[in-house]
Amino acid sequence: xxxxxxxxxxxxxxxxxxxxxxxxxxxxxxxxxxxxxxxxxxxxxxxxxxxxxxxxxxxxxxxxxxxxxxxxxxxxxxxxxxxxxxxxxxxxxxxxxxxxxxxxxxxxxxxxxxxxxxxxxxxxxxxxxxxxxxxxxxxxxxxxxxxxxxxxxxxxxxxxxxxxxxxxxxxxxxxxxxxxxxxxxxxxxxxxxxxxxxxxxxxxxxxxxxxxxxxxxxxxxxxxxxxxxxxxxxxxxxxxxxxxxxxxxxxxxxxxxxxxxxxxxxxxxxxxxxxxxxxxxxxxxxxxxxxxxxxxxxxxxxxxxxxxxxxxxxxxxxxxxxxxxxxxxxxxxxxxxxxxxxxxxxxxxxxxxxxxxxxxxxxxxxxxxxxxxxxxxxxxxxxxxxxxx
Ligand SMILES: NC(=O)c1ccc[n+]([C@@H]2O[C@H](COP(=O)([O-])OP(=O)(O)OC[C@H]3O[C@@H](n4cnc5c(N)ncnc54)[C@H](O)[C@@H]3O)[C@@H](O)[C@H]2O)c1
Numbered sequence: 001x002x003x004x005x006x007x008x009x010x011x012x013x014x015x016x017x018x019x020x021x022x023x024x025x026x027x028x029x030x031x032x033x034x035x036x037x038x039x040x041x042x043x044x045x046x047x048x049x050x051x052x053x054x055x056x057x058x059x060x061x062x063x064x065x066x067x068x069x070x071x072x073x074x075x076x077x078x079x080x081x082x083x084x085x086x087x088x089x090x091x092x093x094x095x096x097x098x099x100x101x102x103x104x105x106x107x108x109x110x111x112x113x114x115x116x117x118x119x120x121x122x123x124x125x126x127x128x129x130x131x132x133x134x135x136x137x138x139x140x141x142x143x144x145x146x147x148x149x150x151x152x153x154x155x156x157x158x159x160x161x162x163x164x165x166x167x168x169x170x171x172x173x174x175x176x177x178x179x180x181x182x183x184x185x186x187x188x189x190x191x192x193x194x195x196x197x198x199x200x201x202x203x204x205x206x207x208x209x210x211x212x213x214x215x216x217x218x219x220x221x222x223x224x225x226x227x228x229x230x231x232x233x234x235x236x237x238x239x240x241x242x243x244x245x246x247x248x249x250x251x252x253x254x255x256x257x258x259x260x261x262x263x264x265x266x267x268x269x270x271x272x273x274x275x276x277x278x279x280x281x282x283x284x285x286x287x288x289x290x291x292x293x294x295x296x297x298x299x300x301x302x303x304x305x306x307x308x309x310x311x312x313x314x315x316x317x318x319x320x321x322x323x324x325x326x327x328x329x330x331x332x333x334x335x336x337x338x339x340x341x342x343x344x345x346x347x348x349x350x351x352x353x354x355x356x357x358x359x360x361x362x363x364x365x366x367x368x369x370x371x372x373x374x375x376x377x378x379x380x381x382x383x384x385x386x387x388x389x
Contacts, residue, residue, distance in 0.1 A: 004037040005348055008068040010089055011080030012043035012052040015103050015133070019080050020056035022337035029323040030342040033349035042068055065089055069096045076348070079103055080133075082177040083185050087112040090360075094123040094130070101131040101344055105194040105370065106363040108185025110388075113360075113367040120360035131344050132363040134198040135336040136272060138343070141293040141312040143319035143355045145203045145276070145283050148295075154278030155298075160200050160249075160257035164192035165271040169243055169263030175223040179239040187241030189216070190370055192261035192272075197366045198358060199274055200259075203283075206251040207365070211372040212382035214247035219264060247373040259373075291330045319354050 009019055023036045041058040042065050043049040053061035068074055069092045077093035079086055079102040086107050093100045100120075107113040120130040136142055148154060169188070177183040184190060201207065220243060222236040244262035251257060265271065272287035284294035284307075293310045313330065315322035320339040324331050343353035358366075372383040 002034045002349065004035040005345060006037045006039040006073050006075045007078055008040040008042065008071070008074045008076070009038075009058070009078045009080060010042045010065050010068070011103075012041055012049055013080075015080030016041070016043065016052065017056070018135075018334060018337045019078055019133075019341075020052075020058070021334050022341040023078075024057050026338050026341040026345065029338060030345075032342060032345045033351065034345055036341065036345060039074055040068055040071070065092070069093055069098070074098055076101060076344070082183050083108040083190065084112075084177075084183045087116050090116050090130075091119040094119045094128060097123070097126060097128055099129045099131075099348060100360075101133065102360070102363075103133045104198070104363065104366075105185065105190040106132060106360060106367050108181075108183065108190065110367055110371040113364050117360045117364040129347060130360040131340075131347070132358040132360065133337070133340060134195065134202070134358050134363070134366075135340055136195055136199055136287065137202050137355060137358070138320060138336045138339040139285075139287070139290050140318040140320050140331070141285055141290060141310075142199060142203065144310075144312050145285060145293055146205075146355055147319065148281070148283065149203055149205060149276070149278075153281050154276060154283070155280030157204055157206065157251075157253060157255045157276060157278045159275075159277040160204060160251070160255060161275040161277075162196035162200050162257065163260040163271065163273050164188075164196045165260070165265030165268035165273075166192065166263045167266050167268055169220070170266075171220050171223070173223065174226045175237045175239065179223055179241055181240040184241055186245070186370070186374065187218070187239075187243055188261040188263045189242050189245040189373065192263070193245060193247075193259055193373070194366055194370060195272060196259055196261070196274060197369050198363070199272075200257060200276075201366065202356065202358075203274065203276060204251065204253075204255070206253050206255060207385075208249045208257070208369050209252050209385050210250040210382055211369060211376050211385070212248050212250075214245065214373045214376035216242045216245045216374065216377040219243045245373060245377065247376060249369075290332070291328075 038058045040060040049061045076099040225235045246260045249257040275284045282296040312318040376383045
């Protein structure tokens with residue numbers, strides 16, 4: 001009987017819930033070589049964390065992540081905390097010979113991300129693995145798009161057009177770690193562009209070699225500070241991150257790309273969209289219709305060409321679907337995390353993931369591109385990726 005994987009999760013809010021749901025359900029949907037054991041959850045508030053543990057099925061709770069690092073029973077540390085603590089928590093876990101699954105962006109800054117990558121390289125020599133929660137890779141439609149490109153169905157790729165538009169970041173949204181550059185690193189850029197850079201690299205299998213034409217704008221300079229104390233006067237603090245970052249890219253293959261991220265795109269709630277235009281075909285993906293992939297087959301007779309809507313819900317045809325429901329019995333946001341948890345378990349049992357998994361080395365490449373775009377915006381010039389170490 002293989003031993004279960006003892007998991008400790010840090011963070012109990014948005015991602016804490018998404019990851020808990022994934023670990024809780026992964027062995028129920030997937031037949032895997034090892035079981036996920038929900039050992040310990042850690043977050044800041046003791047009472048809330050203990051209630052969270054009870055609700056989501058964690059055996060233990062703590063408010064000190066060192067309890068996890070020092071616990072010899074823990075195999076995998078899962079990090080769902082704000083960006084500024086990723087480096088300390090991940091490096092401590094790797095130094096204690098624990099596998100690490102970390103949320104994206106890998107870190108708030110390139111310097112921190114580099115330290116994480118270096119620690120991961122060192123740990124890899126001892127058989128320790130790292131994983132990054134770029135969960136959109138595991139939407140069946142995105143994973144299928146990756147497979148179509150691998151099979152040569154798009155032919156030579158000319159053009160990548162990626163945008164991730166949300167609209168929750170207006171002036172009424174109060175201050176939180178997400179608007180503090182010391183905690184988040186950047187705003188919409190690290191939050192949203194990180195996802196679409198990863199998706200573009202994943203689907204095309206290509207690397208960005210130059211970033212240019214970047215613009216970064218902060219429209220909302222201060223936000224209300226919400227406290228539990230009752231006070232007559234509203235208090236405001238500075239928002240020190242971008243609300244909006246756009247940039248252009250060149251890929252190694254010669255393809256060109258454009259990327260846009262904002263949390264001020266009125267009317268777009270979670271419009272994570274990518275279009276890839278190739279010589280033999282083209283694809284379009286929109287997360288708000290995440291079960292579908294739009295496909296144009298340019299090899300057909302011109303009289304028959306047109307966009308087809310592929311419902312990516314056929315077991316056997318579309319990645320991950322055989323674990324879930326019959327055709328067109330749709331899946332949602334949470335399934336990407338469950339499917340990633342399944343691949344993490346496969347990899348910890350020495351098997352291959354269904355589609356490539358980003359590790360710290362891979363996520364560091366995405367972080368370099370984020371960094372290059374910020375330099376391009378600041379200096380108003382093109383940045384070659386070879387200049388960004
Ligand atoms: N993959 C995705 O789609 C996705 C979506 C949202 C957020 N994220 C990423 O997930 C991470 C967390 O975001 P969130 O939205 O869950 O944040 P959140 O603010 O909702 O939750 C943060 C959690 O971290 C805990 N925490 C903070 N500092 C801690 C510390 N020092 N020790 C222990 N616990 C600590 C808090 O108690 C809280 O439970 C971020 O890196 C974010 O970019 C990814």
